[in-house]
Amino acid sequence: MPIPLLEYAPSTQNSRIQGYEVPGDEQPRVFSTDNLLSASQLDNLIEAAYRQIFFHAFASDREKFLESQLRNGQITVRDFIRGLCLSNTFTNSFYNLNSNYRFVTHCVQKVLGRDVYNDAEKIAWSIVIATKGRAGFVNALLNSDEYLENFGDNIVPFQRRRVLPSGASELPFNIQSPRYNEYYRGKFGFPKISYSVTKRSATxxxxxxxxxxPSLFADMAQSLGFLGNPPQSLTASSLDYLNLVPRR
Structure with missing residues (x-):
């Protein structure tokens, strides 16, 4: 018999507070299949789903089969998000390289569009992973009332209420929670920061x-020598005062 989800007290977060917001550049763009009119808009929706779950998807990370099913209307956006969370890319990049607690943080941020409330929520969802497996945990998030009330079947999840009333904004989840933790970042050798201890003086x-x-003409002026009159040596005894006084 699986253990039911433990109860945890939700804390007051920006995403839980309802308020009037004026649309702007900082507001998240909502991608939904309810108002798609062209194939290019569906492409933008798929790219938004990849950015939300993978942050960036290379050509080898794309799920062509899921994309084809979504384009043909065989699955909903919620099913597409479920497939991305259970894909090999998400498994190898997030699940295999993080603890259950950190994996819970990643999934809550990416799927529910908010940060985890506290450590009690991390423990509660980690028990779900231990008892129901990764697929059971992802299904529990996508089938929760919180997900259905905010995104439903046709809306791509996004970071809810990121802009604060004061005008400041919360950091994006990909910056708050990098893909790898400190252990794997050090194991993979990044970020590499080199400090130079030798003081270098610039010459x-x-x-x-x-x-x-004028310095260009100094050598030329010195080569000419002294061309003026020699100085006169005059003394008081050598002056003829009688002849120098003019006649009156």
């Missing part, structure tokens, strides 16, 4: 004098 480049600089 200024020699500056050549420009045209018109």
């Amino acid at each position: 200024p480049a020699p500056q050549k004098p420009k045209a018109g600089d």
Whole structure:
């Protein structure tokens, strides 16, 4: 008999508060199949789903079969999100490289569009992973009342109420919770930060004098020698005062 989901007290978060918001650039764009009019709009919806779950999807990460089913109307957006969360890419990049607690944080942020309330919620969902497996945990999130009330079957999940009333905004979930934890970031060798302990002094480049600089003419002036009159040596005894006084 599986253990039921433990009760946890939800904390007051920005996503739980209803308020009037003026649409702007900071508001999340809602992608839904209810108002799709062209194939390009469906492409944008699929790309938004990849960004929400994978943050970035390379060509090898794309689920072509799920995309084809969504384009043909065989599955809903909620089923497409379920397939991405159970895909090999999400398994290898998030589930296999993180603990259950951190995996719960990733899934709650990406699927429910909010941050985890507290450690009690992490423990409660981690028990679901241990008893029902990863697929049971993902299904429990997608079948929860919180998901159905906010996104339903046709809306791509997004970070709810990111903009605060004061004008500030919360960090995106991909920045708050990187894909790898500290252990695997150190194991994979990134980020690599190198500090130089040797003090290097910059040697200024020699500056050549420009045209018109007096230093260019110093050597030429010294080569000419002294061309003026020699100084006169005069003393008081050598002066003839009688002849120098003009006649009146």
